[in-house]
Amino acid sequence: MRLPGLAMVGLILFAIGLSGCDPAEDRGGTGTLTYWASNQSASLDRDREILSPRLAEFTRRTGIEVELEVIPWSDLLNRILAAASSGQGPDVLNIGNTWSASLQASGALRPFDESALAKVGGRDRFLPSTLTSTGAAGQPPAAVPLYGLAYGLYYSRKRFAEAGISSPPGTWAELLDTARRLTEPARDRWGLGIMGSSYTANAHLAFVFGRQHGATLFEGDRSTLDSPQLAAGIGQYLDLVAGAKVVNPGNAEYQNDTQPLKDFATGRTAMVMLQSHATMGLRANGMAAEDYGVAPIPVPDPLPPGGKRITSHVAGINLGVFTDTDNAEGALKFVEFMTSPDTQRAVNADLGSLPVATAAYDDPRFQGPVVRTFREVLAGTAETMPMIPQEAQFETLVGTAVKDLLARIAGGRTVTVADVRAELAAADERMRGGG
Template identity: 30%
Template sequence: MAAGLSGCDGAAGGKGRVLHVLVGADPSHAAARRAWMARIEREFTAETGATVSFDTFSSAGDEQTRIQSSILSGTGPDIYSIGTTFTPVAYATGSFRVLTGSDWKRIGGRDKFMPSALAMSGPDAQHDIGVPLSERPYGMLYNTALFHSAGISSPPKTWDQFLTDAKKLTNRKAGVYGTAMDYADPYDPWKFIWTFALQSGARLTSDNVSKAQLDDPRIAGAVDHYFDFLGTQHVVDPASVGWNSAQATAAFAAGKAAMLPMVNPQAAATLEKSAVRGTYRFVPLPLVPFGATARPHGGLAAGSIVSGDNLVVAGYTKHANLAMDFLALVTSTPEQKYYNRAFGDLPSVASAARGRVASDSRIAEYIAAEKTSIPTTFSGAWAQIQLGLGNVVAQSLPALAKGGYDPSAVRRLLSTANDTVQSSLNEQRH
């Protein structure tokens, strides 16, 4: 892995140089994303004389492909914005810069970041590769007006209560459903399976991360529960089998869904301009699994993955100093506050977070959800886990669109995914 600053670029001599940065396309906030990129381009050039050239990836699979191609060729973006769950995958390649004390000092110090934001920066504090750009805890939105009309006084604390409430809130004649789901989203479905599984006591790998456990019956049960919202319980719009996150959020924003689980603070940008403005709240997800009134032995209070975006620097970059200047800029307190206002993500920098809590009461709700976050497995095999669970859902959608699914087919898909993950885990040990 790369270490130590290289080159003579940076604030003193950046003119004529181009820093290439890869970020997520973020279709839910396309205009805000373009505005942010333009803002950073202007400010970076003003500070360094250099130019930032942004490119985007569209999905987790696209992200992984771009990283692999660049590693093999030794050319590509200088900086990658990657999800926290993909940081272990990037680390395992040995192709990204391990941040030194000098690097952190140039960025503004490791201690300026929220401790929770650093949870997925590396396997330990001495081997960080990720500089936190944002935190994005997952939770649940609920429509307070619809809850009041249905005589429901508080959001559900268990998944059984969630389902009971969803049934009570569903009014098909009015086109209103108890909850919205985004079954076709490229990022969200696996998180439901992970949440249900961990709360029930299952783990996706053994504790020493040597054995894949996607064939655990409790994980198959987690998939069943996820599909049953549509297939047997009928508490979601049948059209949701083809929805992504933006479409599910739009249904909630139009008052057509009373709850929206597995949503992050970014939704606020849409909701504050919608029909439900002033009549929704953000709360942690239920923490008790289906069929229980308390978590079983080994069950975790997993309300969210440790989620957000990390910025990693490619080992092959010839612009390491410029990369540090870029990281310092986007994690400065003013830019962190701007990013929060633009996208809703929690600031990763403590001073910015404190400032936003004082001016926006919703930030406290997001922090409450962040406290239920559990880190995903820090292993290079994580990509196969995440993509494997996503594929189980994707391959089941045609059947689900027809009103059902084949549980035995789900278990075969999980078995195949388990074999792939096991092969990847074996490779990590060699």
């Protein structure tokens, strides 16, 4: 790993046709590229099934073979850091876009200067909001967008109709009222489902709700997590289980979206806050597109002082070129291919994610109401997570703190505002190097 300092290693380790418009071949390429793809679908095998035809097409056009490995999210960051440390990594790799600045600071990724950007289609290829999560401000991007994602509130049309509810909630008060009407603990039917044991989902929602309450998480690179605003945002989330009691306490154990999707598809829960790729999971659970709707995650009305109308972070997957690749030109050809409109149409349609290439939205598959809602969220009411080296550590510390608080509530213990502030103070201390 080409690092400016070993402290950064510890920080991140803690966190645990080429053109879609021109089918002409360019068989001047040689050799083999290794590609690490993140697990985006229900299984590693399904990812390979989706990606393999596109990789074969890339080889047909360029003559460059691609060796694919799909890596679970639980292993991906550690694999990237270990590869960077040893110099034995892939040529091209997927990263969670919130890691961009952290990996940029580590030196693991080649920068996309203007020359490199031009070779992969230029800035104008991409949805503008997706470019905000590619690295620190004022520096060349560490990676380019690959798949767009955003959070939304999925709601069951059947459960809503049974309760006589005609439209999804637009404010936080309406969300609580709607969820209460849809909660029947005696029948094990709940208004809302969450992934309480997923530190990443917890960190994302803490960020969103904190920003709704006016929280500022960092001043420059200095963390300011211990604030009444962030505590209020996290408290709003915890209250779904503790005070409003519209979430089954057992959701505190849900580590990924498998169980929340099943609960929602079977009617056990009436609403769930998940990212846009959940549409594929719902289909796999036998839920037809007309069985549910999607709305932006509600915000408090009126907004607290300094609060922002934020309903998601700018979520998604970026594509980077490994620093130690010995085939940089071939890697850039592959990045151009994967972000081209044709590839974007094909792969995002199968994964349930949003194209990052603007031209891909001419496809009818991306013009329905659900995709339109997510695209509007991503373009208009999503905010970029802090693009600073400590972001990955922030996700781990705050996401784990929220997980632990939810576990206490599920275990029957009372969690106070003071408890939330204590967790945030501890996170601040660790962010600042105090332990």
